[in-house]
Amino acid sequence: MITFYTMLKPFKGYIGVIQKNAIKSWTLLRPECEIIMFGNEEGVAEAASEFGAIHVPTVKRNEYGTALLSDVFSQAEKLASNDMLCFINADIILMNDFVRALDRVKDIKGRYLMSGRRRNVDIKELLDFSDGWEDRLRAFVNVNGKLVHPNSMDFFVFHKGFWGEIPPFSIGRPRYDNWMIYTARYMGKRVIDATPVVMSVHQNHDYYHIPSGINNTWEGPEAEVNKDLYGRDKLFYTLSDANWIMTKKWLRPNINSSSLDHIIRKRLGIGPSIRSHFISNKK
8 A cells, every 4th residue: 555664763762652652653554554764873773563564774874963864765665566656754653544545545646745734732651542532633633733844754755766866864853744745836736735624633843852952953063054955046835835735525625825936936937046966757
C-alpha cells in the first residue's frame, strides 16, 4: 500500500511517549503499512523491533549532528517496497481517514504531492489504542486541538521518482517543507491539500532537542542554512499554494487569493528569479 518513513529523536521522557503514540497509530492503519525508521538515537533500534519496522541507523548529518533530508529520502526510496511513499514527522498521529484519502488519489493520472495541515494538541501519556481509540481521540482533538497555519505541514505523500535532486536540508528545521510545495508547483504537478478530510494530530513538544536552537525554537544557524537552500528570493510557499483541495465530496481545484497570485506571478514572470537548480526537468 504505502511506506512511511521518519527520522526519530531519542526515546527519552515525553518525546519517547509522543513517538510511540505516533508510530503505533501508523501500525493500526488498514491495509497494513510499511514503516522505515531512521536514526541511531537512544531507543530507536528497540522501537523499530517493537513495531516491526525497518531500521536504518546510518544517516548523513550536518555539523550539528542533524540528519539531512536528501540522504533520508534517497535511502527510503531504495528500501521501500511500495511505490507510494509518505515522509512523516514522528510526532504525528494518523487515523484511517488518511487511508480513505489515499484511496481517493490512487488512480489520479500524473504525479502528485498530498499533504495537510496539522491539529496541535497536548498529549503527554501513552494513548489507549483499544477498540474505539479513533473516536475517542477525534472527540478529544475536536475539543482541545487547534488547527494551525497552512505553513504547518508534517506529512507528505508522493510516488517514487517524484523528486529530482534534493538539497541537503536539515530535517526538523524551517523551509524544507516549503521547498517541497514550491518544487511540486514549479514542476507543474498537483499539490493536494487534504486538510478537510484528514485529521493529522500533532502532539505538542518543545525544541530543547535542537543543539543550535535559539530561545527554545528551531531558529538558529541550521535554520539560516535551510533558508539559503530554499532561496531567499523565492516566494514563500505553504499549503495555501496547493492547487487542489480534497473535500468530503470531491477533489476540486483550489481557487483562492494565493493560487491566483501564483498563476499571475508565473505568467507575468515575476515569481522566483530562476527555478531552483535542484529541480530536475526530467520528472
